[in-house]
Amino acid sequence: MEFSGSGRWFQFGQSPAPDTPWPAFDVSSYTAIINFETVSARIFQTRKQIVEPHRERPVPVEQKPDQYVNRDFAWNLAAPQGSAPGTAPVPQPQPLAVEERRTEIWTTPQGFIKVAQAHKASTKNQGDKTLVEFTLGKTPYKGLINSKGHVESVSTLIDNPILGDTPVEVVYRDYKDFGGVQFPSSILKTQGGAPVLNIKISSVKINTPVDFPVPAEISSNPNPAIVVTSTEIAPGVHYLQGGSHHSVAIEQRDYVVVVEAPQHEERSLAVINKIKELIPNKPITHLINSHQHFDHSGGLRTYVDAGATIVTHEGNKSFYEKAWSRPRTLNPDKLAISKKPAKFQTFSDKLVLNDGQRAIEIHSIVHNGHNDAFALVFLPKEKILIEADAFTPPAPNTPPPATVNPFAKNLYENITRLKLDVEHIAPLHGRLVKLDELRSFITVAKAE
Numbered sequence: 001m002e003f004s005g006s007g008r009w010f011q012f013g014q015s016p017a018p019d020t021p022w023p024a025f026d027v028s029s030y031t032a033i034i035n036f037e038t039v040s041a042r043i044f045q046t047r048k049q050i051v052e053p054h055r056e057r058p059v060p061v062e063q064k065p066d067q068y069v070n071r072d073f074a075w076n077l078a079a080p081q082g083s084a085p086g087t088a089p090v091p092q093p094q095p096l097a098v099e100e101r102r103t104e105i106w107t108t109p110q111g112f113i114k115v116a117q118a119h120k121a122s123t124k125n126q127g128d129k130t131l132v133e134f135t136l137g138k139t140p141y142k143g144l145i146n147s148k149g150h151v152e153s154v155s156t157l158i159d160n161p162i163l164g165d166t167p168v169e170v171v172y173r174d175y176k177d178f179g180g181v182q183f184p185s186s187i188l189k190t191q192g193g194a195p196v197l198n199i200k201i202s203s204v205k206i207n208t209p210v211d212f213p214v215p216a217e218i219s220s221n222p223n224p225a226i227v228v229t230s231t232e233i234a235p236g237v238h239y240l241q242g243g244s245h246h247s248v249a250i251e252q253r254d255y256v257v258v259v260e261a262p263q264h265e266e267r268s269l270a271v272i273n274k275i276k277e278l279i280p281n282k283p284i285t286h287l288i289n290s291h292q293h294f295d296h297s298g299g300l301r302t303y304v305d306a307g308a309t310i311v312t313h314e315g316n317k318s319f320y321e322k323a324w325s326r327p328r329t330l331n332p333d334k335l336a337i338s339k340k341p342a343k344f345q346t347f348s349d350k351l352v353l354n355d356g357q358r359a360i361e362i363h364s365i366v367h368n369g370h371n372d373a374f375a376l377v378f379l380p381k382e383k384i385l386i387e388a389d390a391f392t393p394p395a396p397n398t399p400p401p402a403t404v405n406p407f408a409k410n411l412y413e414n415i416t417r418l419k420l421d422v423e424h425i426a427p428l429h430g431r432l433v434k435l436d437e438l439r440s441f442i443t444v445a446k447a448e
Contacts, residue, residue, distance in 0.1 A: 056410075068101075112132075228240050248426055
């Protein structure tokens, strides 16, 4: 089956402040192609972020994500992280997306009926509708079918490092005949209680042969080992890179402070093991969190289980407490098993961690359109600034931007406001750079 449409997409886990809606994107084209027999699918779309009038953001760039699943393999076709513009896309493994992408297959109306029949689902009358229920592994599915045989809604759960068992519901409305097949003309999907997709369907095709063979580089290494490399950028300051997200380990006299726990537990465990190798016999006592976006906070719970105090802006504490109290039956992490209470140290403007040997300053990044509870870390003795998402250095020799990036401009304004004597920036995406690269980045390119 193939269906296409247009509407809105919302970026899950990237709200500009805790407990606010996911950012909205205009979707000019959305296409899903599914082979139910091979449990494979491709979803690709063309979208552009909607800029809120009260929040300064970079000029929206058209995005064209291209995502695949084939049974136990998931991948994207995309240019490598940090590559120059125009770089050809290559298959990139997405092992943690397998379950969610298979869920997208089984929550379609036809997919739900097929998998319900195969798993001997139970049925129960609810007025003139029928409730259909079954379980795949640990995952429960529920669907409501009306008297016309149309699937009106499907709900299930997916695992998320922040939210644990995360509810997903897809609501189907206004069925029409699309070339001989009944299909909804309106699809609304919510995840974690908020919309993530809202599209109007314009085209449906059935029984067109489709095949999504798993690329050789994916099938031969579907779940690549998490790599953590280290560069000592100052005595006792270790820049822990590898993949798209980085961390920094700062050695104090009797303990270690880590900046950032991105992505998920697996990443945090790999970083912790690397720190033990680099700095043996010193406990990790503090984890500094830059902001609550899920890709930057997905590994926090691992540090709670390891006994570290989470240092974060005061605007994030209640969000984490609420999120971490949710059930975790699908994929219990270490904290779900140990049930250790989380310890927080919060700040509003500034916090200094100082062991008498090295001061670690944590400052709020104010008035930045990216996030309202946003922090940078500064090491005054070493003149090193650590930040995430405010400035991601482009690949070397990349032409200067045509317009000023407001996030980066705001970062420089905060550096100036705080009178920070910065020499180097250690971004939590990208590469180590000098302050001059930030200055160049926020300079508008001259008109030709």
